[in-house]
Amino acid sequence: MSDGRLPARRRWIGWTIGILLTLLVIAIGWVTVRGIGAVDDLRQVAKGATQLKQAIAEGDLDGAEPISDAIARNAASAHDLTSDPIWHAFGVLPWVGPNFQAVSEIAEIADDVSTEALRPLLQVGADLDLSSLGFTDGAINLAPFAQVEEPLAAAAASLTSADDRAKRIDADATLPPLADAIRQMRGSVTQAATVVGSLHGAAVLLPTMLGGDGPRTYVLAMQNNAELRSSGGIIGSIALLHAENGRVTLQSQASTRDFPALDVPLPVSESTTALFEDRPGRFLQNITSIPDFREAGETIAARWVGRFGGQVDGVIAVDALVAEHLMEVTGDLTFGPFTATSDTITSILLSEIYAAVPDPVAQDDIFALAAGGLFGAALSGGDPQALIGALADAAGEGRIRIWSAHEDEETLLAASALGGTIPPDSADTSHVGVLFNDGTGAKMDYYTRATIATAVGRCDGEPTTQITVTWTNTAPADAATSLPPYVTGDGFYGVPPGTVRTLIAVYGPEGATPSHVDRDGDDDGVQTAMLGDRSVVQHEVQLAPGESTTITVEFQGTGAGQRLTEVLHTPLITGPELTKDTLRCGS
Incomplete structure (x- = not known):
C-alpha cells in the first residue's frame, strides 16, 4: 500500500517548479518596484531640466546649482535601479523586453548627461557673464569666448552623443506611460544638444567672424515668407554689415530694385538648374530657391560684389519671423506708419502692409526702416541673455542661415544647423525633406498651410520611406477682390487672383530612388532631379481658396526604411504639422 507520498523524483520536480515560481514572483515584484521608482526619477529629471533652463536663462547660477545636484541624484538613482542583472534579464524577454531596455537606456543617458555635461555647463555659466558681453552700440566683448570654448566642446560632445543614443530608443515599442517619459526626456536632451552645440559654435566662430582678427563685412539678406523660397522666402531687402573688434554696424542698405535681372546669369549647380532653371542665377530674389545655402550664400555675395564692389566675408539670411523672436526681447517697434509688437509684427510685415501701403517702392522703404530699427534696438537695448535665447530659438526653426x-x-557652419545644408545620412538615421517655392509671383503664401507625414517599412519586400505632403490655400473665398492686387498677383503670371501656385519638391534618403509618386491618388506629371545623392520629385500645384492637395512619394533602396527618419522643410510662417504614420504601400 502507498503511504500517500509522491515519488522522490516527482517531489523534486514539484519543489523545483515551486521555487522557480516563487523566484519569478519575487523577480516581478523586484523589477516592478524598481521600475516605478526609475520612472519617477526620470520624471523628476525632466522636471529639473525645465527648472534648470529657466534658472540659467535668468542668470541665477546660485539657484541652478542645487537643481543640477537634484538632477544628478535622480539620474543616478534611475540608472542604479535599472542596471542590475535581474532588470537586464527581463530586457531580453519577448513582448515586455523593449520596455525594460528603453527605461534602462534612457536612465543611463540621463546619468551620463548629468555627470558629463551639466557640470561643464555650470562652469561656463560661472566663467562667462553674459551681461558683460555688452552689445552697447554694437560692441561685444570677445575675450570670454576663448576661455569657455573647451568646456563647451566637452558638454556639446556629450550631449550630441546622448541625443544620438536617445533617438535610437523606440518609444513606440513601449507602454504608453513609459513612452511619454522617454519622449519627454528625449526632447529635453535634443533641445539641450541643439542649444549647447550652437553656443560652442559661437564660442569658436564669433571671435574671428566679429572682426577680432581684422575687419569683416557681411551681406544681410532679409527674406519674406509670404512669397516662399527653399530657405524661407524671397529676398525682400538687403544690407551690408561691418564687424570689427566685436563692434557691429549697419553700413548700407539696398532694395531688390538695385539688382536688375542679369542678361548673363551667374553659374548655378545642375540640381538648381534642374529644379528652377536659371532664375536663381538671374534674379536676386530667387537665389534663396537654391536648396543648399553654401551655394546660395556664395551667389548672394557675388551679386553684391557685382553691384557695389568691395569684399564680402560672408552672408547672413534671416526670414521675417526672426523679427518676432527678437521683439519679444527688444519691445515694440515703430517704423513708417506702423507701431508693432512681437504679436503683430509678422502680420504687419507679411500681410497688412500691402493693403495699407499699395506702392511697392514705399513698401521697400518701410521694410528697410523696420530692419534698421530692429537691428539698432537689438544691438543697443536688448538684454544679452534674452537676445541669445531669441536667436537660438529662431535658428532652431531654420530661420537663420550663414555662409x-x-x-x-564655412566647414564648421556647414556641419551645423546654421549652415543651411542637408545633413548626411548615417547608418541608422536618414534625412528627407520638403521644399516650397512660390510660383504665384505674389504674397499669397501668408495663407498657405502644410502637413508632412512620414512612414517607413517595406513595400514589395523592399525597404521603403514614404513622405506625404498636404498643401492648403486658406485664403478667403473672395480673395480675388478682398485682397490687394500686390498680394494676389492680379493674374500677372497667369495665376487667377486668390489662387496659389507652388512648386513642392520632395527629396528622399541618400541613395534611395522614387518607386511611387501620386497626387491625390492619381499619377501626376513631375520634375525629377538630384541633390547630391538624393532623388528629388517636384510637383507644380495650383490651388484656389479653400482647396487642398496631397502629394505622396515613396522612396526605396539604399537608405530607405530607417525608423529614425528626420524631416527638413522650408521655414513657413505657420510651421507645418509633422507626424509619423503607418506605412500603406501605394505601389
Whole structure:
C-alpha cells in the first residue's frame, strides 16, 4: 500500500517548479518596484531640466546649482535601479523586453548627461557673464569666448552623443506611460544638444567672424515668407554689415530694385538648374530657391560684389519671423506708419502692409526702416541673455542661415544647423525633406498651410520611406477682390487672383530612388532631379481658396526604411504639422 507520498523524483520536480515560481514572483515584484521608482526619477529629471533652463536663462547660477545636484541624484538613482542583472534579464524577454531596455537606456543617458555635461555647463555659466558681453552700440566683448570654448566642446560632445543614443530608443515599442517619459526626456536632451552645440559654435566662430582678427563685412539678406523660397522666402531687402573688434554696424542698405535681372546669369549647380532653371542665377530674389545655402550664400555675395564692389566675408539670411523672436526681447517697434509688437509684427510685415501701403517702392522703404530699427534696438537695448535665447530659438526653426567666405569657418557652419545644408545620412538615421517655392509671383503664401507625414517599412519586400505632403490655400473665398492686387498677383503670371501656385519638391534618403509618386491618388506629371545623392520629385500645384492637395512619394533602396527618419522643410510662417504614420504601400 502507498503511504500517500509522491515519488522522490516527482517531489523534486514539484519543489523545483515551486521555487522557480516563487523566484519569478519575487523577480516581478523586484523589477516592478524598481521600475516605478526609475520612472519617477526620470520624471523628476525632466522636471529639473525645465527648472534648470529657466534658472540659467535668468542668470541665477546660485539657484541652478542645487537643481543640477537634484538632477544628478535622480539620474543616478534611475540608472542604479535599472542596471542590475535581474532588470537586464527581463530586457531580453519577448513582448515586455523593449520596455525594460528603453527605461534602462534612457536612465543611463540621463546619468551620463548629468555627470558629463551639466557640470561643464555650470562652469561656463560661472566663467562667462553674459551681461558683460555688452552689445552697447554694437560692441561685444570677445575675450570670454576663448576661455569657455573647451568646456563647451566637452558638454556639446556629450550631449550630441546622448541625443544620438536617445533617438535610437523606440518609444513606440513601449507602454504608453513609459513612452511619454522617454519622449519627454528625449526632447529635453535634443533641445539641450541643439542649444549647447550652437553656443560652442559661437564660442569658436564669433571671435574671428566679429572682426577680432581684422575687419569683416557681411551681406544681410532679409527674406519674406509670404512669397516662399527653399530657405524661407524671397529676398525682400538687403544690407551690408561691418564687424570689427566685436563692434557691429549697419553700413548700407539696398532694395531688390538695385539688382536688375542679369542678361548673363551667374553659374548655378545642375540640381538648381534642374529644379528652377536659371532664375536663381538671374534674379536676386530667387537665389534663396537654391536648396543648399553654401551655394546660395556664395551667389548672394557675388551679386553684391557685382553691384557695389568691395569684399564680402560672408552672408547672413534671416526670414521675417526672426523679427518676432527678437521683439519679444527688444519691445515694440515703430517704423513708417506702423507701431508693432512681437504679436503683430509678422502680420504687419507679411500681410497688412500691402493693403495699407499699395506702392511697392514705399513698401521697400518701410521694410528697410523696420530692419534698421530692429537691428539698432537689438544691438543697443536688448538684454544679452534674452537676445541669445531669441536667436537660438529662431535658428532652431531654420530661420537663420550663414555662409562664410573663409573655408575653415564655412566647414564648421556647414556641419551645423546654421549652415543651411542637408545633413548626411548615417547608418541608422536618414534625412528627407520638403521644399516650397512660390510660383504665384505674389504674397499669397501668408495663407498657405502644410502637413508632412512620414512612414517607413517595406513595400514589395523592399525597404521603403514614404513622405506625404498636404498643401492648403486658406485664403478667403473672395480673395480675388478682398485682397490687394500686390498680394494676389492680379493674374500677372497667369495665376487667377486668390489662387496659389507652388512648386513642392520632395527629396528622399541618400541613395534611395522614387518607386511611387501620386497626387491625390492619381499619377501626376513631375520634375525629377538630384541633390547630391538624393532623388528629388517636384510637383507644380495650383490651388484656389479653400482647396487642398496631397502629394505622396515613396522612396526605396539604399537608405530607405530607417525608423529614425528626420524631416527638413522650408521655414513657413505657420510651421507645418509633422507626424509619423503607418506605412500603406501605394505601389
